[in-house]
Amino acid sequence: xxxxxxxxxxxxxxxxxxTRGRSDIGAVVSFTGLxxxxxxxxxxxxxxxxxxxxxxxxxxxxxxxxxxxxxxLQGVRLIHRVGRLAPGDPIVLVVVASAHRRAAFEACDFxxxxxxxxxxxxxxxxxxxxxxxxxxxxxxxxDARRWETST
Amino acid sequence: xxxxxxxxxxxxxxxxxxxKAESRREARASGVIHMRPATLxxxxxxxxxxxxxxxxxxxxxxxxxKRTHELIPLCHALALSKVSVDFRLxxxxxxxxxxxxxxxxxxxxxxxxxxxxxxxxxxxxxDMCKAVDKDMEIxxxxxxxxxxxxxxxxxxxxxxxxxxxxxxxxxxxxxVSLGVRCAMGEPCIRVKCLAELRExxxxxEVSVPFxxxxxxxxxxxxxxxxxxxxxxxxxxxxxxxxxVNQVMAGNATPLTAEDEVAFFxxxxxx
Numbered sequence: 001x002x003x004x005x006x007x008x009x010x011x012x013x014x015x016x017x018x019t020r021g022r023s024d025i026g027a028v029v030s031f032t033g034l035x036x037x038x039x040x041x042x043x044x045x046x047x048x049x050x051x052x053x054x055x056x057x058x059x060x061x062x063x064x065x066x067x068x069x070x071x072x073l074q075g076v077r078l079i080h081r082v083g084r085l086a087p088g089d090p091i092v093l094v095v096v097a098s099a100h101r102r103a104a105f106e107a108c109d110f111x112x113x114x115x116x117x118x119x120x121x122x123x124x125x126x127x128x129x130x131x132x133x134x135x136x137x138x139x140x141x142x143d144a145r146r147w148e149t150s151t
Numbered sequence: 152x153x154x155x156x157x158x159x160x161x162x163x164x165x166x167x168x169x170x171k172a173e174s175r176r177e178a179r180a181s182g183v184i185h186m187r188p189a190t191l192x193x194x195x196x197x198x199x200x201x202x203x204x205x206x207x208x209x210x211x212x213x214x215x216x217k218r219t220h221e222l223i224p225l226c227h228a229l230a231l232s233k234v235s236v237d238f239r240l241x242x243x244x245x246x247x248x249x250x251x252x253x254x255x256x257x258x259x260x261x262x263x264x265x266x267x268x269x270x271x272x273x274x275x276x277x278d279m280c281k282a283v284d285k286d287m288e289i290x291x292x293x294x295x296x297x298x299x300x301x302x303x304x305x306x307x308x309x310x311x312x313x314x315x316x317x318x319x320x321x322x323x324x325x326x327v328s329l330g331v332r333c334a335m336g337e338p339c340i341r342v343k344c345l346a347e348l349r350e351x352x353x354x355x356e357v358s359v360p361f362x363x364x365x366x367x368x369x370x371x372x373x374x375x376x377x378x379x380x381x382x383x384x385x386x387x388x389x390x391x392x393x394x395v396n397q398v399m400a401g402n403a404t405p406l407t408a409e410d411e412v413a414f415f416x417x418x419x420x421x
Contacts, residue, residue: 033421049420050345050346051420052343052345052394052397052413052415054397055394055397055398055413058397080420080421091421092420092421112421115420115421116418116419116420116421117418118418119418119420119421120345120394120415120418120420121418121419121420121421122345122346122347122415122416122418122419122420123419123420124346124347133346133347133350133416133419134419135417135419136390136416136417136418136419
């Protein structure tokens with residue numbers, strides 16, 4: 001299940017929804033990304049997240065489908081927020097369920113790495129000294145390339 | 152926070168500023184007047200029946216700032232040290248952006264003067280152009296920033312400036328057309344510029360006639376865009392990605408009529 005939304009999400013209830021009524025799931029790994037108050041500049045007061053409706057959803061679906069091909073997964077929940085967020089707010093949630101922990105850990109890691117380099121989201125940070133669009137990071141691309149060798 | 156123009160009994164009164172310290176005050180306001188592309192072209196060429204429209208509107212705005220106290224009941228008469236009114240013609244959005252800056256060293260703020268200057272400059276633009284275009288629309292008149300005074304500095308927040316930041320393609324410039332509009336029945340390519348690229352180029356959405364592409368691919372589209380509007384030279388600055396019908400694409404990706412092509416900077420989500 002993939003959602004792009006402005007509203008807050010609750011990681012606990014999303015995880016419960018994923019595992020409710022299931023006894024075949026042996027491991028659930030959940031990642032929540034939060035808005036930091038420091039990034040390219042200190043004192044980030046807010047963040048606006050823009051996306052490309054339509055392409056965003058299909059890009060996320062492709063990433064999840066690829067994860068499901070690589071690992072035996074019992075379920076994935078992926079939520080990404082858009083709009084204006086404040087420091088401490090949750091931005092993104094990935095919950096991955098599998099029979100065994102290794103697949104769940106790796107698939108969750110993979111989904112975040114690909115999301116950061118392939119899904120059409122753009123962050124603009126607002127600070128006391130003005131607003132700016134966040135630049136891409138080489139580290140994110142390096143992280144995503146880790147998964148290339150395994151196919 | 153309370154309304155300073157109301158006394159304890161809730162009646163309107165003029166604030167006594169005699170005891171306030173003098174400080175350097177500055178305010179900047181802006182607004183926009185939308186018009187037909189043909190009207191904007193006449194304005195740019197100085198071919199309108201009433202003559203030099205922008206010079207007249209500039210003087211009108213400056214005069215209005217100086218006379219704000221005559222128009223707004225509880226405003227003080229101020230000895231402004233500077234008033235400037237500027238215009239930016241926006242062909243992509245088919246509008247004129249009007250901004251005004253007022254300054255003085257004194258005891259009251261000058262935001263009303265800046266707002267009045269913008270309002271009257273817009274009204275004068277309307278008056279000067281109404282012979283050829285009665286559909287013009289004045290809007291978005293607001294304070295951009297003010298400095299000095301007891302209430303401190305103000306900078307219009309990003310939330311106020313970007314009412315819909317999450318839905319790309321509906322940026323400040325809205326749906327505009329450099330060439331013939333799609334609505335006119337000609338096959339076209341719909342182009343979107345997203346996020347930082349939209350702000351850098353000042354273009355949100357444009358439609359270009361498919362028949363005018365030198366080659367029916369992304370490279371041909373880029374060439375056409377650049378020949379239509381110099382701002383698209385920015386497509387070659389930095390890393391700019393491209394999607395055709397919402398799938399990642401490159402310069403060689405072929406295009407067909409009614410395709411949606413988006414240009415955007417590297418992604419930064421998560």
